[in-house]
Amino acid sequence: MKHFFVTGISTDVGKTITSAVMVEALEADYWKPVQTGDDSDSETISELISNSKTVLHKSSYSLKAPMSPHAAADLEGVYIDHNKIQEPKSENHMVIEGAGGILVPLNNTDTILDIIMPTYQVIVVVKHYLGSINHSLLTIKWLLLKGYDVAVLYNGEPNPTSEEIITKTTGVPVLGRIGHEDTLNKEVIKKYAAELRPALLAL
Numbered sequence: 518m519k520h521f522f523v524t525g526i527s528t529d530v531g532k533t534i535t536s537a538v539m540v541e542a543l544e545a546d547y548w549k550p551v552q553t554g555d556d557s558d559s560e561t562i563s564e565l566i567s568n569s570k571t572v573l574h575k576s577s578y579s580l581k582a583p584m585s586p587h588a589a590a591d592l593e594g595v596y597i598d599h600n601k602i603q604e605p606k607s608e609n610h611m612v613i614e615g616a617g618g619i620l621v622p623l624n625n626t627d628t629i630l631d632i633i634m635p636t637y638q639v640i641v642v643v644k645h646y647l648g649s650i651n652h653s654l655l656t657i658k659w660l661l662l663k664g665y666d667v668a669v670l671y672n673g674e675p676n677p678t679s680e681e682i683i684t685k686t687t688g689v690p691v692l693g694r695i696g697h698e699d700t701l702n703k704e705v706i707k708k709y710a711a712e713l714r715p716a717l718l719a720l
């Protein structure tokens with residue numbers, strides 16, 4: 518069974534929406550190892566999926582402040598020990614969602630990158646905004662340098678010139694696209710899950 522790590526070029530780019538689509542497409546389990554802020558990504562996933570096989574695993578760290586994990590942990594007098602972030606046992610596919618981007622700190626020395634196992638298929642969610650080309654190239658190139666298998670998923674409005682340069686420069690495959698939707702509900706997630714399933718299974 519495959520393990521997918523969903524990261525993004527920043528926070529708020531659509532990692533949770535992408536994870537919901539992937540979980541639905543693969544009847545996969547979901548795990549958010551480090552959650553910060555009151556909005557629970559696991560709850561969002563449970564509201565958006567329709568399949569009954571998915572297990573939502575408990576976060577290793579849940580911190581109240583909507584901040585970087587290292588800072589949110591500090592406020593609660595907690596130290597995030599990346600060795601204590603152990604993947605839950607599962608016989609299904611698993612979708613694991615990061616917090617923010619790949620170099621978001623967990624403490625003074627470790628970052629999200631330290632919890633991305635070398636065997637994971639990494640999905641980088643890219644949303645276009647002014648500055649997103651640089652964020653995309655930094656993220657993808659760093660992951661490639663570290664030896665990960667990387668694929669990109671575009672979320673939101675297309676931007677052909679940005680997408681062309683990202684593909685030309687990095688050579689990573691594009692898994693697909695989730696368009697901007699006025700309403701995000703189970704039906705919309707199911708539609709994208711059906712669309713993306715073949716590409717996900719082919720990775």
Ligand SMILES: Nc1ncnc2c1ncn2[C@@H]1O[C@H](COP(=O)(O)OP(=O)(O)OP(=O)(O)O)[C@@H](O)[C@H]1O
Nearest residue numbers: 528529530531532533534616617673695696697698
């Ligand atoms: N394709 C889309 N269409 C409409 N709204 C979207 C879309 N993708 C994301 N959003 C909205 O944008 C916001 C951020 O998305 P999301 O929560 O998936 O980001 P994230 O990358 O998971 O953030 P975090 O770093 O906090 O985990 C949410 O309110 C979500 O509903």
Ligand SMILES: C[C@H](N)[C@H](N)CCCCCC(=O)O
Nearest residue numbers: 528553554583584585616617
């Ligand atoms: C609270 C937010 N929604 C995310 N969970 C955490 C984002 C951390 C971003 C840190 C940074 O890159 O500056």
Ligand SMILES: [Mg+2]
Nearest residue numbers: 532533558614
């Ligand atoms: Mg999220």
